[in-house]
Amino acid sequence: MKSIIRKLTLTAAALTTFAAVGMAPATAAEKVVLGVAIPAATHGFTGGIVFWANQAKKDLEKANPDLKVIVKTAANAAEQANQLQDLMAVSKINALVVFPFESAALTKPVAEVHNKGVYVTVVDRGLTDTSAQDAYVSGDNTAFGKIPAEYLAKAMGGKGNLVALRGIATTLDNERWEAFTGVMKNHPDIKILDAKYANWNRDDAFKVMQDYLTRFKQIDAVWAADDDMAVGVLKAIDQSKRTDIKIVFGGAGAKGMIKTLMDGKDPRIVANVSYSPKFMYDSIKLTAEARLKGEKLPATYIIPSELITRENASKFYFPDSPF
Amino acid sequence: MSLAVDFRSVTKNFGLVEVLHGVSFSLEPGKVVGLLGENGAGKSTLVKILSGYEQASDGDFTINGVPHRFANSREAEREGVVLIHQEFNLAEDLTIAQNIFLGHEKQKGLFLDDRSMNAAAKAAMQRIGLEADPETKVRRLIVAEKQLVEIAKAVSRNARLLVMDEPTATLTPTETERLFALIAQLKAEGVTIIYISHKLEEVERVTDEIVVLRDGNFVARAPTAETTRQQMANLMVGRDVSDMFPPKDVPPAAEPMFKASGVSVPGWAKDVSFEIRPGEILGFAGLVGAGRTELFEGLLGLRPRSAGRIEIDGQVVDLRSPRQGVRHGIAYLSEDRKGKGLHVKLGLRENLTLLTLERYAHPLLDPKAERVALREKVEEFGIRTGDLNNRAGSLSGGNQQKLALAKFLHADPKIIVLDEPTRGVDVGAKRDIYFLIQRLAREGRGVVVISSELVELIGLCHRVVVMRAGKVQATLNADQLTEEELIAHATGTH
């Protein structure tokens, strides 16, 4: 009896050794190590990005044993560049999904990764040199400015006073702003009283809006350009007890704002435009699945920004997301 | 070549205030001249003008017949005129060598030549007898060593005219002797020396002639050999001053109020025992580095103490912080007035009441009561200040010391430890402080005087503890006190 057990153990050990030696190269060849480099969660939107990236890691690793996803968050462009090097040198990734902190600054580091034969999917902010990427997945910044402009122009009946808030001076913000003003050019009776930066920040938006209210006696609509900023704007209007503002248009479809819209709790919140950080989830999923099968993604994939109204709001409501 | 200087009605104003009223006199080349005067007589201002730190408002001076006006000390140094500061102008975080060459660094190509600077510094240090590694940070030196670094710095600049402002205030007798030897050597090399000191016996020893200033005016010039100390003092003060020290009282015979036994302060003091009786003035003598200051800092918990027992009025007490010291009636006035004794940037009032704020807090502080107290103390201690709202730093050295004394005495301590109480203080103020010490003792307090001026210890104390290398070498009674005896014990040659 004893000897049988011993024999079995031996066999098992031998098998394991064999398996380890024989199988290892095969597994490594098929295994996809996917690096994800994204900005750290410093405000609602990037918070959503981080959330969806981790969600994708959880779901995909569970479904695919041959997949390993490594998520790195960076507080600035330099840190992100370092992380790319680490992902390559230490984690030995063979696929990368990167949300560049800045387009220009990250182009070179991403190209280096690409040149080493890593499959690269760039998300949201395009590189200045597109040859460094295999695929590009992005939200639609032009629509992000155009849709609210068209909606507001219609809702205001083509005339009235409007104030706008801007985010942080970046190409992203500029694209949205140009799209917005481009539409407004067709509506000369709508006056854009001013547009100040509020850094996609609730507190700064509160202060800027307070000062708009001091300065302008008649405001019909506010383009807050972001749901975080819309929170500050609404609080400032509430405090001033002003009733002239009919519409506050946020943007990006944050959970709280979509809920308000769905429930019809605030008459000033009547529409929104989607720019969900969920595209991070989709990008990782698409890339991972394509690589597992050895396929490629289409070179450019724009996730359309859509107008959200009370009717279709439930489609954009993700109660588990922090954003 | 020796330098001769001729001051020609030098006048200096600070704003509306004239501190030098047309001073004229000349200095002969290659001689040692003692520049005498009370604090405020204008000595420091005059030598600062000579060495480029200040500019005369009117009048000028010639060097070897050529009129000069130095815009800064560099220009003066180029002519060979170097001032050794009374207050230290050393960068504490630099090394001795770096300080000596500060502003005159030697370079090898683009880079500093540390090796040759260290070697040159070492040579200069040896000349004045400073035993230390030139790469030691100045912060780690004790006050006397810093003074020696200042002197080394000046000597290394190849001075032809050297001004020494109270160079021995912090030096021990041995170091002072070495300085005097250096002065003789420099004189032999033809260097002209201006020697400022309150210690008249030193002036008598090293100078060839004296020049006396009083209240911004030139008063007298005389060969040293023909002038007695008493005459010098009278010229400075403008009236007759005798009896520097109060008459000694009979040594008290009461039971000791304070007993320290077997106290050790790591690195500084080993197994030190002594006692203080009420009404007694107990001196502590010793060379710099003998551990006197550190012993008392250790006793008060300002430094770690490794062993020892302290009894106050027969009760064993645990002193771990100055706060506890004050609570037990002990106050310690540091030798380092600006570094540890007074807040020079704060007002007189804030300084005076710092140890006793609880008296003025009900619970809010009562500035009016503080001001009343200040007025009283200014009167009582004879602190000379124009305005009670001045900062402590605006007072002269002697008046700062009086304020520091008032501050620590304001806590009404039973035992008061005075570390170098008359350093940098002029004749008149010194006498005031000696009489104050006697008054404190007569009130039944125990007074400890740590001093490097042997005359002072001999003139004042009932008993003197002599320390050497961290240990008590001897305890001498009043009838045994002589300079020879003290030096012998302090140097271990007894």
Place this chain on the structure above:
Amino acid sequence: MPPVPTDATTSTLANSPAASLATSQGSRLAQRLQDLGPLLGLILLCIAGWVLNPDFATAANVLNVLTRTAFIGIIAVGMTFVIIAGGIDLSVGSMAALIAGAMILLMNAIGTAIESAYLVVTLGIVFALLLGALFGLAHGLLITKGRIEPFIVTLGTLGIFRAYLTYFANGGAITLDNAVSDVYSPVYYGSLLGLPIPIWVFLLTALIGGLVLNRTRYGRYVQAIGSNEQVARYAAVEVDRIKMLTYVVLGICVGIATVLYVPRLGSASPTTGLLWELEAIASVIVGGTALKGGEGRISGTVIGAILLSVISNILNLTSIISVYLNAAVQGIVIIIVAFLQRSRR
């Protein structure tokens, strides 16, 4: 500036009473002008604001600005103590964010169990103040007992506090439940005798701060330590304890500011309190406190804080300068005011 006498020359002055009287009067006049520097700057700025946009001088705008200033101002009052004692605290913005988040989480959690929303808010406020004091104590202990430079300690906690908030918020926002929010919101939006509550709290904090700094033993010791720590130690001041307490005072001030901040938006997010540390430190220094410690005034700090928020208010109320240059204008004004009150060197 009168000539700055070195010590040796001063000794020359001191023996002639008339002389020193004249100098000290001169220097006191100069001193007074320097003290008025920040106020002068503020007044000039207000005139400029009023000229550029008359709405600047309306009561509503003035109250807006003062209410906004309250957070930074209250923190700056605490910061004045820390800086005068020779310390620094870089973590206050992150600390405020973490306290805000923790406080909301607590109120949401106990809100379901406790019936009275008033009690929930009261508990939340007490919790915020305690947490602030506790964070301050931790700073103080690390700095005095741990003998670590305050810059490093608080740079470390700057990251730690914000990271924990981000972690609790999952990168998003922590939002206060509505029922509690309704009861709580008057703490920011309410008024007493026509003045918004935050202004009252700001004034009260500044008054108490000024009283403590100038009229208590504690305040005197803080100044003594900052002026020269060794001298204070030799004068039997318990240096470590006093220094530690300055961080506790600041922590409590951050707690108070947070208590006022939370009802404004009813939420805390990773952007909450961003760069507040720099604004608070700038208010203190612009107000005439020396960054190296020793000297300082609460009144100056209050003016400094108001000045900083007036600058951005004016920029918002006008469109004469490109929005890209806002930060440059702020920088220039700060430097000019600092120039007006530059200290005697």
